[in-house]
Amino acid sequence: MTILLMVLFFIVGALVGSFINVVADRLPAGKSIISPPSHCVECQHPISARDNIPIVSYLCLRGHCRNCGATIPRRLLWVELGTALLFAFLYWHYGLSWETAFVAFYCCLFISFLLIDLERSILPNKLVYPGIVIALVIASMGSIFGFEPNDIIGGGFRLWIVDAAIGGGIGFLLLLLPALLYRGGMGWGDIKLAALIGFVTGFPLVILAMFFAVIAGGLTAAILLLLKLKGRKDAIPFGPFLSLAAMATLFWGKDVLDWLMITFAVK
Numbered sequence: 001m002t003i004l005l006m007v008l009f010f011i012v013g014a015l016v017g018s019f020i021n022v023v024a025d026r027l028p029a030g031k032s033i034i035s036p037p038s039h040c041v042e043c044q045h046p047i048s049a050r051d052n053i054p055i056v057s058y059l060c061l062r063g064h065c066r067n068c069g070a071t072i073p074r075r076l077l078w079v080e081l082g083t084a085l086l087f088a089f090l091y092w093h094y095g096l097s098w099e100t101a102f103v104a105f106y107c108c109l110f111i112s113f114l115l116i117d118l119e120r121s122i123l124p125n126k127l128v129y130p131g132i133v134i135a136l137v138i139a140s141m142g143s144i145f146g147f148e149p150n151d152i153i154g155g156g157f158r159l160w161i162v163d164a165a166i167g168g169g170i171g172f173l174l175l176l177l178p179a180l181l182y183r184g185g186m187g188w189g190d191i192k193l194a195a196l197i198g199f200v201t202g203f204p205l206v207i208l209a210m211f212f213a214v215i216a217g218g219l220t221a222a223i224l225l226l227l228k229l230k231g232r233k234d235a236i237p238f239g240p241f242l243s244l245a246a247m248a249t250l251f252w253g254k255d256v257l258d259w260l261m262i263t264f265a266v267k
């Protein structure tokens with residue numbers, strides 16, 4: 001049963017990944033994510049159902065359009081496969097629960113930010129604002145019905161909406177200060193995404209998320225500089241690191257926080 005459900009989560013994840021690809025391609029370009037149906041970007045030929053199966057079709061077609069032979073971006077395969085594995089992981093980590101649904105939704109949002117910021121260096125408001133509204137609605141519902149996913153909030157004020165509101169404020173301020181002090185490094189998009197992450201993870205996990213993002217971003221920048229893949233003046237988008245850090249915090253933030261509390265004997 002467990003294996004069967006894990007396979008089911010994998011398949012659903014692959015389908016969701018296919019949708020994330022559409023969002024990442026069309027939303028920043030101001031196009032509708034619903035119509036027209038999938039088509040080849042080169043020859044505009046509509047993609048038939050048999051060529052639109054996540055992962056499988058890309059492999060069968062060896063990454064080329066059946067009609068004109070144009071190369072299909074490899075990102076489509078990686079995102080479908082990555083999201084499929086992530087969904088299987090979510091089931092393994094959380095089991096069948098409401099928490100799985102919340103975290104899966106937030107992961108899809110963060111993967112979209114990661115892709116769009118990597119490819120276009122923007123974090124669209126059209127995703128950030130609805131994300132904040134949904135995070136606040138979920139936190140409010142949780143507070144009303146006394147529902148508190150332990151892995152999402154850690155040791156805060158024990159009322160999800162309070163944790164979320166404080167988390168959002170702290171996320172916003174933590175990135176606003178460096179953005180004001182060192183002009184050019186951080187953009188408004190990063191600051192708004194940090195606020196969204198705060199609303200999602202709540203207080204105090206938001207601090208951990210920002211810490212993870214800075215460490216990951218700093219290490220990556222150092223490696224890119226050492227390997228001379230990037231120069232000192234090149235901008236490296238921070239959104240992908242914020243997105244990855246937010247997901248890591250959702251999965252393991254509570255454990256890290258518990259470990260810190262025990263290690264440093266904070267009661």
Ligand SMILES: [Zn+2]
Pocket residue numbers: 040041042043044045065066067068069070
């Ligand atoms: Zn084509």
